[in-house]
Amino acid sequence: MPTSWADSVSAADNLASAARPKSSYVPPHLRNRPTSTDPPPQASYAGPAASSQEQSGYGGPNVGGNRWSGPRNDFRSGYSGGGGRVGGWNNRTGGWDRGREREANPFVDDDVESFVETENSGINFDAYEDIPVETSGENVPPPVNTFLEIDLGEAVNQNIRRCKYVKPTPVQRHAIPIALAGRDLMACAQTGSGKTAAFCFPIISGIMRGQFPRPPRPRVAFPLALILSPTRELSCQIHDEAKKFAYQTGVRVVVAYGGAPINQQLRELERGVHILVATPGRLVDLLERARVSLQMIRYLALDEADRMLDMGFEPQ
Numbered sequence: 001m002p003t004s005w006a007d008s009v010s011a012a013d014n015l016a017s018a019a020r021p022k023s024s025y026v027p028p029h030l031r032n033r034p035t036s037t038d039p040p041p042q043a044s045y046a047g048p049a050a051s052s053q054e055q056s057g058y059g060g061p062n063v064g065g066n067r068w069s070g071p072r073n074d075f076r077s078g079y080s081g082g083g084g085r086v087g088g089w090n091n092r093t094g095g096w097d098r099g100r101e102r103e104a105n106p107f108v109d110d111d112v113e114s115f116v117e118t119e120n121s122g123i124n125f126d127a128y129e130d131i132p133v134e135t136s137g138e139n140v141p142p143p144v145n146t147f148l149e150i151d152l153g154e155a156v157n158q159n160i161r162r163c164k165y166v167k168p169t170p171v172q173r174h175a176i177p178i179a180l181a182g183r184d185l186m187a188c189a190q191t192g193s194g195k196t197a198a199f200c201f202p203i204i205s206g207i208m209r210g211q212f213p214r215p216p217r218p219r220v221a222f223p224l225a226l227i228l229s230p231t232r233e234l235s236c237q238i239h240d241e242a243k244k245f246a247y248q249t250g251v252r253v254v255v256a257y258g259g260a261p262i263n264q265q266l267r268e269l270e271r272g273v274h275i276l277v278a279t280p281g282r283l284v285d286l287l288e289r290a291r292v293s294l295q296m297i298r299y300l301a302l303d304e305a306d307r308m309l310d311m312g313f314e315p316q
């Protein structure tokens, strides 16, 4: 009998898989193409399942033999997300606003609010210190006590200060080092405990430090990270937060959700995207229109995965 959330999800998963034949979804633009184990069209792309760094061209987050980067000194990347040039990303001038478009300051509204409120969210994070945290798995990287203990890069550290985050919440203390070490992670923590930053910081930092080939096709968005969330509201919230964390890092975050006209979202995608925040239905739509490819995805986050399964999004 399932004893925890994870058990019930896994039991539901097993039931669902047993009930129907296993076939993975292949969007139309990828049908009749080489399988993912075959070399992709661009010679310099070593693919998400690359087992060796020696494969040509991809110097990405695969440092030290795993898919996620450990700390690196060179913060260069050859990938612009399709939207323009990038140089050194981990500096204040390395943003995507150096070309035709200016990066809007996502902290503008916060500054207005700070006249009436100096604390970040009114949540008493000190009380969270008493919350016990359990981790399982082998050789779990130890938690950190401060953001400065984690090498997220100066641009992200600056954004953490702009967000007025003084210290990491428990889920952040544990999850960020685990993700930065290149490990897969499932985390459960109560609402409002800072899970968004827990998965966004390692993704942004990994993209800043990685080296990626240019997207192989124009007019198709090749995000490096995908964050799936069940609803439009949640996706917009994550997008707003992620834009703050990624401000002036050069990492561009775009959101796509259903129930709204797709054209504006398509235009945003055409300008370039490193992190795509999407609801499952709209993502499938974009894949079917061949406007987004998941071929270059290095990071996948499923926010509220239990809810997405409850809502029947498992096939997507």
Ligand SMILES: Nc1ncnc2c1ncn2[C@@H]1O[C@H](COP(=O)(O)OP(=O)(O)OP(=O)(O)O)[C@@H](O)[C@H]1O
Pocket (backbone or CB within 6 Å): 120, 121, 123, 125, 163, 164, 165, 166, 167, 168, 169, 172, 189, 190, 191, 192, 193, 194, 195, 196, 197
């Ligand atoms: N280390 C921190 N210090 C102060 N505030 C923080 C910190 N981390 C996150 N916050 C703020 O706490 C609030 C809640 O965070 P967030 O929305 O990420 O929580 P969550 O766990 O994802 O919640 P939900 O389960 O509702 O999605 C946000 O306003 C966020 O900016």
